Amino acid sequence: MVVKVHIHTTHRQFTNGSDVVAVEGNTVGECLNHLIKQFPGMEKALFAKNDKLLNTVEVYLNHASAYPNELLKPVKDGDQIHLVVMLTGG
Amino acid sequence: MLTPSERERYDRQIMIGEIGQEGQGKLKRSRVVIAGAGGLGSPIAIYLTAAGIGTIRIIDHDQVALSNLNRQVLHWEEDVGRKKVDSARTKLRNLNSTVDIQAMAETITEKNASELVDGCDAIIDAMDNLPTRYILNRCAVEKKIPFFHGAVNGFEGRVLTVIPGETACLRCMYRGLVPQEKFPVIGVVPAVIGSIQATEVIKYLAGIGKLLTNRLLIYDGLKVTFSEFRLNKNPDCDHCGSLSGKE
Numbered sequence: 001m002v003v004k005v006h007i008h009t010t011h012r013q014f015t016n017g018s019d020v021v022a023v024e025g026n027t028v029g030e031c032l033n034h035l036i037k038q039f040p041g042m043e044k045a046l047f048a049k050n051d052k053l054l055n056t057v058e059v060y061l062n063h064a065s066a067y068p069n070e071l072l073k074p075v076k077d078g079d080q081i082h083l084v085v086m087l088t089g090g
Numbered sequence: 091m092l093t094p095s096e097r098e099r100y101d102r103q104i105m106i107g108e109i110g111q112e113g114q115g116k117l118k119r120s121r122v123v124i125a126g127a128g129g130l131g132s133p134i135a136i137y138l139t140a141a142g143i144g145t146i147r148i149i150d151h152d153q154v155a156l157s158n159l160n161r162q163v164l165h166w167e168e169d170v171g172r173k174k175v176d177s178a179r180t181k182l183r184n185l186n187s188t189v190d191i192q193a194m195a196e197t198i199t200e201k202n203a204s205e206l207v208d209g210c211d212a213i214i215d216a217m218d219n220l221p222t223r224y225i226l227n228r229c230a231v232e233k234k235i236p237f238f239h240g241a242v243n244g245f246e247g248r249v250l251t252v253i254p255g256e257t258a259c260l261r262c263m264y265r266g267l268v269p270q271e272k273f274p275v276i277g278v279v280p281a282v283i284g285s286i287q288a289t290e291v292i293k294y295l296a297g298i299g300k301l302l303t304n305r306l307l308i309y310d311g312l313k314v315t316f317s318e319f320r321l322n323k324n325p326d327c328d329h330c331g332s333l334s335g336k337e
Contacts, residue, residue, distance in 0.1 A: 009246065009312065055266040064320040065306075067263045082319070084308065087241040087248055089273035090130045090218040090280070 003031050003075050006082040014041030028059060029071030031081060046083065058084040091115065096188070100142050113296035114142065120295045121145040123207045125198060125226055126216035127174040128152070129161040129275060130240050133284035134216055134291075136164065139182045139189050141292055146182070147192040149206055150174045161277035198222050203229040212291050215239040215260075216284065220268050224329075227252070227260040231330045236294055240280075240287040243273045245311035247283035249302055250321070251290045254330065257303035262324035262331070279311050 005021045015021055021038065025031035036043045046057055053059070059070040060082040066073045075081070092111055097104065100114050120143050124131050127150035138146055152174050154165040162174075169177040175193035182191045196206060198217075203225050207213050213230045215238060217223050223239065230237035230252065237252040239260050252259045286307065293299040306319045325331045 009244070009310070053265070055268050058263065060319045063318065065263060065322060067265075067324075082317070084319070085243075086268060087243040087246060087273075088218070088220045088223070088268060088270070089241060089243045089275055090126050090128055090216050 001026060001075070001077050003077075003079045003081060005031060005035050006080065008083050008085050010085055011042060011045045011083065014045055015039045026074060027071065028061060028066055028073045028075060028081060031075060032071065056086045058086055060084060092118065096142065099188075103141065108298040109296055113298065116296050117142050117292065118144045120212070121147070121210045122212040122214060122291060122295075123147045123149065123210045124214045124216055125149050125222070126218065127162070127164060127178045128158065128216065128218060129242065129277065129280035130216035130284040130287065131178070131214075132162050132164040133281050134214055134240075134288045135178055135182055136185065137285060137288040138291060139186045139191070141288075142186065143189060143291075143295070145190040145192065145210075147194060147206075147210065148175050148178050148182075149194045149196055149198060150178075151195055151197040161275055161280055163277065163281075198225060200225050200228075204233065207233065207235060210235060212294060213237050214287060214291060215241075216287070218273075219270055221270075224261060224264075228329045230254055231259055231334070238287050238290050238294075240283045242275050242279045242283050244275060245279055247279050247309045247311075249283055249286045249290070249307045249309075250305070251294070251302040253301070253303055256323075258321040258323045259327060259330040261329035262321065262327045264328070276311075279309070282309055282311065 001024050003023050007015050007019050023031045023034040025034050059066040103109050104114050127148050154169040154172050164178045164181050173195045175195050179191045179193040213235050231254045234254045239250045241248050304321050308317045326333050
């Protein structure tokens with residue numbers, strides 16, 4: 001069950017510059033856990049202390065919003081997850 | 091009805107089949123609000139003024155600072171210290187004196203938002219902070235006025251168009267408060283994003299094209315890519331869904 005995670009520009013400092021990382025898992029949450037196992041710096045980039053996604057992080061599964069309950073969404077082989085950071089500037 | 095001068099002025103866009111004289115007439119009869127006269131507000135205001143929108147109301151409480159000039163192209167060195175809306179009105183009137191430019195040096199709050207946008211056909215979100223964006227989003231939903239969102243950070247920007255009652259609103263993916271921070275930006279990015287917002291407004295007012303509804307467009311200036319993500323209207327949204335008014 002290989003899923004590709006697209007890393008946001010501001011997070012690539014935690015993935016050695018990689019913009020796409022291959023992960024394994026049956027849900028978005030499992031995939032993100034596998035991502036963090038490979039790149040521990042991603043944990044603080046994605047999660048608050050209570051294992052809740054940061055309010056600034058948006059998750060898209062196959063180019064569609066995974067909100068709400070993003071982490072519970074099932075994934076299948078070949079799926080793509082995009083991690084996007086909310087923007088507020090103008 | 092367009093005057094001979096207007097037909098000459100807008101000749102190149104009237105030539106566009108989707109616009110024509112009828113579309114130009116719609117633009118002339120339209121009234122829009124631009125919330126924010128900064129990085130996004132500048133290109134939005136310039137292009138909507140040039141396009142001949144009948145009335146443009148610009149709201150911003152701020153004054154021009156030197157550090158604004160890398161991106162807020164409506165304001166020049168001579169404007170530092172001046173109210174942004176006054177600076178904007180001067181430039182826009184010089185660009186197109188037939189457009190009614192209404193400058194309002196106000197801070198947008200939950201109390202005054204409804205009055206500030208009253209009578210307008212479109213609300214354009216060119217703010218620099220999330221709380222005010224949400225105030226405008228809620229106001230747009232309640233008054234059923236289309237809402238045109240844009241935001242930037244660094245080399246990245248995003249655009250979303252909201253048709254109240256029909257499509258996902260800005261609040262539909264809300265998960266909680268976001269810390270307000272000084273954001274990095276280079277002027278070409280709000281130029282791109284603001285121009286897309288202005289395009290959306292023109293299309294909506296003229297009744298043409300396909301809007302960026304239920305579609306979040308993300309621009310990456312470093313890679314020069316546009317990515318599109320599907321959004322769904324949240325039935326439990328506290329602005330446009332079942333939880334509205336229960337906050």
